[in-house]
Amino acid sequence: MKNLLVAQSGGPSVAINATLAGVVEKAMTNQNVGKIYGAKNGIMGILTDKLIDLTEALADPETLQLLCQTPSSALGSCRMKLSDWEESTFEYDKILGIFRKYDIGYFVYIGGNDSMDTVHKLAGFCERMHVDDVKIIGAPKTIDNDLMETDHCPGFGSAAKYVAATMSEIACDCNVYAQPSITIVEIMGRDAGWLTASSALGRLNGDSAPDLIYLCERPFLVDRFLEDVREKMAQKHSIVIAVSEGLRNEEGDYVTDSLQNRAADAFGHKILAGAARYLEEILRFEIGCKVRSIELNVMQRCASHVASASDIYESRLIGAAAADYAISGGTGKMACIRRTSEQPYRFGIDFVDIGQIANHVKTVPDTWINEAGNDVTEEMLTYLLPLIQGELPCTYKNGVPVHLHLY
Structure with a gap:
């Protein structure tokens, strides 16, 4: 009998704790698992021996259910990149030392791309060193929805639901x-525009916004943007525009970089802000009407009061599947969602x-x-519509x- 360790990493989400709940729930019902540990602040917590007995x-x-309605990472997070083990094994030796100390046989790491890099390196090191008694599995999480091989990422559906609801309210x-x-x-997504694209869902029930949507996948041309805005303003008096924070020009540079020399205040000071703020200054100068920029910021990833029930359900399932796969002897994989049917929407989970x-x-x-x-x-x-379906019952106290x- 071995113990299981689970950790969370990267940007938090509404659904990451549901995945944690799934991992814990599956481990508790398996006779091959002794204790269940959680590492504080991801891989950093393992390196510093900060483990919690879960x-x-x-x-x-009931506690697991409450965990599922709790936003952000209940175990804490980190943004730490492990060094290449080919260059130095110091961190890896230390991690394995902690695994030995707590008799860890199964490690599930919940996170996005950087976290999967950690899974990749750690699993590769174990394979190279012939460490076959520790199984390492990745469980996906990212509101950016930019992980390969999975139809969508846990956490994205709830963030998309928040963006759609907020866009509809802004339109009103x-x-x-x-x-x-x-x-x-301005909507999160520096390298992929999935979340910005979800703003289009705000129009489903008759609201007009957004009138224009710009994703970071296409080169952003300021002159073309101004033409689009003028055309829309000729049709209606008020328009709402959704933009990815990672908008880039034809050269591949962030729009915020290319506009620094163009946008300045009355005193000649360069405007230092995000994409929406830059475009606000451009439009105020070029169009001349009232212009407002809104950055949704972290609300996109922590609005548990408007979580997608389907997202939380799938996130919990994928956590359970990841734990089960590791306990069954699987390693060096990530749990992935496969869409098997569009109407009605159905999915399965496999490992890549x-x-x-x-x-x-x-x-x-x-x-x-x-x-x-x-x-x-x-x-x-x-593609988007099935991911935002359903609402969760939410426990309230003092309004x-x-x-x-957890700590």
């Missing part, structure tokens, strides 16, 4: 005044070699962006949601 802390089904607010106005909403996933980015297919590059296609909406704190 065996009793999460034994109650912006349309109340008679004077012309432009609102630019981590080398096919780590350090690769899944971007939005070009065919899912319209020809003009300022909106998405029906194929995108078909606000209750969250679980």
